[in-house]
Amino acid sequence: MSxxxxxxxxxxxxxxxxxxxxxxxxxxxxxxLPSELAIDTDVARRVIVxxxxxxxxxxxxxxxxxxxxxxxxxxxxxxxxxEAIGPDNLLCVLMPYRTSSPxxxxxxxLVVDKLGCASDLVDISAMVDGYFGRDGSIGATxxxxxxxxxxxxxxxxxxxxxxARQRMCVLYDRSVxxxxxxxxxxxxxxxxxxxxxxxxxxACAFNPIGxxxxxxxxxxAAAVGVPEEIIRKAPSADLWPGQTDEAEAGFSYPELDRLLxxxxxxxxxxxxxxxxxxxxxxxxxxxxxxxxSEFKRQVPPVAKLGPRTTGVDYLYPRRRPGSARR
Numbered sequence: 660m661s662x663x664x665x666x667x668x669x670x671x672x673x674x675x676x677x678x679x680x681x682x683x684x685x686x687x688x689x690x691x692l693p694s695e696l697a698i699d700t701d702v703a704r705r706v707i708v709x710x711x712x713x714x715x716x717x718x719x720x721x722x723x724x725x726x727x728x729x730x731x732x733x734x735x736x737x738x739x740x741x742e743a744i745g746p747d748n749l750l751c752v753l754m755p756y757r758t759s760s761p762x763x764x765x766x767x768x769l770v771v772d773k774l775g776c777a778s779d780l781v782d783i784s785a786m787v788d789g790y791f792g793r794d795g796s797i798g799a800t801x802x803x804x805x806x807x808x809x810x811x812x813x814x815x816x817x818x819x820x821x822x823a824r825q826r827m828c829v830l831y832d833r834s835v836x837x838x839x840x841x842x843x844x845x846x847x848x849x850x851x852x853x854x855x856x857x858x859x860x861x862a863c864a865f866n867p868i869g870x871x872x873x874x875x876x877x878x879x880a881a882a883v884g885v886p887e888e889i890i891r892k893a894p895s896a897d898l899w900p901g902q903t904d905e906a907e908a909g910f911s912y913p914e915l916d917r918l919l920x921x922x923x924x925x926x927x928x929x930x931x932x933x934x935x936x937x938x939x940x941x942x943x944x945x946x947x948x949x950x951x952s953e954f955k956r957q958v959p960p961v962a963k964l965g966p967r968t969t970g971v972d973y974l975y976p977r978r979r980p981g982s983a984r985r
């Protein structure tokens with residue numbers, strides 16, 4: 660997961676959090692879970708598994724694939740997809756860049772080994788470097804990527820966005836060979852604040868965990884058996900060595916999830932949120948993040964000219980009579 664350039668939210672204020680029970684061999688709880696975000700994991704699991712099956716069957720597919728980063732979001736989707744359609748029908752694609760943490764691939768392999776599903780490893784370094792050139796290569800070796808000398812000076816965020824889009828290019832190419840639909844791995848927190856790359860990690864045929872806040876992803880992941888090493892580690896888009904989501908953005912997920920829950924799900928006003936203990940600055944900044952990223956959550960608008968316009972008033976389910984795949 661990577662983000663488009665935009666302001667970052669301030670910490671969302673002190674929040675009473677319920678810690679998940681310590682796992683065997685660990686002294687600390689697996690994660691902090693704000694009490695109002697606790698859900699019935701059995702119900703969530705049943706709904707999502709049914710959703711995956713329905714989305715595939717409605718579109719005429721029996722297989723799925725996803726990008727497995729070694730993080731908790733993609734790990735959870737892999738577990739739920741394997742439960743829904745069986746590991747034999749799931750392909751997990753590992754797509755590291757040359758600066759990616761070795762731990763990311765190690766944790767992704769943990770998931771693949773535990774599920775027994777098919778996997779591919781595609782190193783995207785040559786693809787990304789082909790455009791930007793290698794860091795430090797310009798002037799030293801004269802090596803310039805297809806993007807020209809200016810691209811060689813790109814900030815890590817630009818590089819991260821291209822990595823996300825290149826990974827989706829790989830996934831959709833692999834989907835042709837695998838004969839399956841691409842499953843999304845983005846959570847509700849990321850979607851609401853726009854911490855996602857348009858046509859990168861946000862691109863997918865369906866998204867099983869798009870209505871789970873990050874705190875709830877952790878809760879469901881623990882319930883379905885995602886390895887504890889993955890649940891415990893700091894969330895990271897792995898854009899550069901040592902990068903973490905929370906350090907980069909200046910918030911903790913439990914705090915942000917609480918604010919988004921009361922702001923979006925419960926529709927509290929700014930005044931009510933401040934009265935609940937959230938800072939006015941946090942409320943304002945998160946409101947702005949939600950507002951400016953709305954374009955990422957909608958399909959591209961179409962200028963309406965005819966009597967029936969696709970995506971506007973010509974709408975059908977994915978599978979309509981006569982659309983059965985051959």
